[in-house]
Amino acid sequence: MNKQLLNFSKLTLPIMLIGIILMGSGCEEDDKKPELPPITQSGENTFGCLVDGEVWLPKKGMITTPPFSVSNYQYDDGRWLIIANNLKQSIYFYMCQDSLLKGSTTFLIESLDNCSTASFYDESEESRESKKYRTDGDAFNGQLIITRFDLEELIIAGTFYFDAINDNGNVVKIREGRFDLKFPNYNPFIE
Secondary structure (H helix, E strand, O other): OHHHHHHHHHHHHHHHHHHHHHHHHHHOOOOOOOOOOOOOOOOOOEEEEEEOOEEEOOOOOOOOOOOEEEEOOOOOOOOEEEEEEOOOEEEEEEEOHHHHHOOOOEEEOOOHHHOOEEEEEEOOOOOHHHHEEEOOOOOOOEEEEEEEEEOOOOEEEEEEEEEEEOOOOOEEEEEEEEEEEEOOOOOOOOO
């Protein structure tokens, strides 16, 4: 009888080990690193970029903070605004309405004097001066390319990159950015 138990143990132990290994390999997908969304232009409601080499994706924060929003006519000049949020960080784009409506799809993200600008806010920073990183139109700028701007289907899509600096002189590098967003409505700019 002991011999049968010993043979059973020899057979059971390898089978149990194989089962544990197979179950463990299934957990790897749960630990998968975040990836940038694909570049699309069909209103998929996606946004992502690399922030200093790390994948950055919007996430729903507080109840009042959606992962992203798109609106126009926020200022007297009809500027467009795209905001993406995660729990402690936000990316803002302000874009000239004239640039979009006249078919210009590529422009520098510079200062508000030129209407288009980009900012990165990091609420995990301790001091107020270090929270806001912004383009300055000089050494710290970038580019945003609109690949689709559709006022009938209410879709805005594009790619971007920029460098921004905070008041303490720290720099953040945003790379491989992409967005494909539906906007809730369009308010024509009336002069």
